[in-house]
Amino acid sequence: MTAANASPREVFPVHYKTVRIKEQDVFYREAGSQSAPVILLLHGFPTSSNMFRNLIPRLAPSFRVIAPDYPGFGMSSMPDHTSFAYTFENLTNIVEGFVTTLGLSKYSLYVMDYGAPIGYRLALRQPDRVQALIVQNGNAYDEGLLKFWDPIKAYWASPTQANREALYFLVEQKATQWQYENGVADKTLLDPTTWIVDQVGLDRAGNRDIQMDLFLSYGTNVPLYPDFQAFFRKYQPPTLIVWGKNDFIFPPEGAAPYSRDLKILETHLLDTGHFALETHGEEIGSRIEGFLTKQKL
Template sequence: MVVVHHRTVAVDGWEVFYREAGPKDGPVMLLLHGYPTSSHMFRHLIPALADRYRVIAPDHIGFGRSSAPSVDEFEYTFDALARVTRGFLEAVGVEKYTVYTQDYGAPIAWRLALGTPDAVEGVISQNGNAYEEGFVPEFWEPIWAYGENNSPENEAALRPALEREAVQWQYLHGVPEPSRVDPDAWEHDLALLARPGNDRVQLALFADYRTNRELYPQVHEWLRSSQVPVLAIWGRNDEIFGPAGAEAFRRDSPDARIELIDGGHFLLESNLDDVVSAIRDWRASF
């Protein structure tokens, strides 16, 4: 059996929790989770890749088992989350890596790449957006409105995203066989979202999401100039980041491998074997 270690490391005075497995001298796979989850979303992927790779999955500040300071103690922006992730990589001795991005993990990964472009050996985008085409308008309109004006009315329109029905929906929508999805996944997320003050944390990040769109032209230029290998493997039924976002990678990475799987936003919960097979085949090519 693969041994998965559960560790913490101090970064800028905060504790970053992470899961790690695989050979210390193996090529690094950095797994960056999305909302509203944590490294818990990679609990099955980590051992599936750890025979060959050093697999590392941190919890972002405010998520999972990492420090969760209040909005008065920590500025919850994607710049700040990326800064902590950069410090985390230094702390665990990682200089080069292939990055697996999902949801919030994508804008964090793009900031890392723009800061140290030579560090990124490959990009795996699993419903991790980098293009306007990826946004499903009906889902994103309340977020854009709140980013423009955090009025009580716009906040009230977003608060349902923190509740049970919406979190469960993120896991089950677009999945042909919902019974394949472990309910413990969303129960885990809901317990963490319920921590006092975490609602303000998530609202702050909703408001800041607009800054990620502003980075996209720089990300596209990095993809073009670096020609870093890209695997875009998406749940094609995702109603948050649609499949056009995966196809768009070919505009700047003509050799990108695009895999559209019959699943939803949290593809690892329903199609783990498909994702593992694609990663192994793609990563073996360089």
């Protein structure tokens, strides 16, 4: 078949929706057939479902692709941190409610950064629903928490106001842009609107305290690493790792240990940084499609 008469891929528009979960409005993006296999996309810090804006239409011809924003991120509700507990346990409560409300009985999980502990906590609650994992710079092993985490670990050990304020730089524009640019050889591939949009969210009144609460709460994920690893060993979800190997936040030392616990594992270390989708989106999309098709998912 030549390119001229090849069958075109069906185009699925992206829908932008909001659903009420536990008194919060949860914004999400969705595309694809309602009868297609589901991929649940869980974003990282400091972004939102916007990080998947190009991946969603790329995967929609083959999958039902769904990406929510957590409370405090993107277009979802942002209650004050004194009235809503910004913890990873509570964000998982929201995502679990979201999955239940949408009736997602089976899904593959795409986890990145914060999305990893949220997704793995969800997997502990709903292990039989998780069909596969796609891991992009998402940590579940002590080996993956290196130098970047030192000031955050100091905050975990002693959550004083001084240690909290020492992390304020992480929500400033310079740090947000750095997250996108660090480890990227060709910065002309980066869309500057990504960090501009993220920064608008971070600069909202009250959001800095939200992010500081979550930095503190991230420490509660580390004791769960053995539970996450036990889930991998028991349920053996087929796993595709697509990891920006130049990431300083979640370096490739965090990717390697997955091989200890998972039997069906495919690993690709990409020559890019933290937000690998910005430079390697087409490659990641193709690898996801090929991997899940091979697994008959």
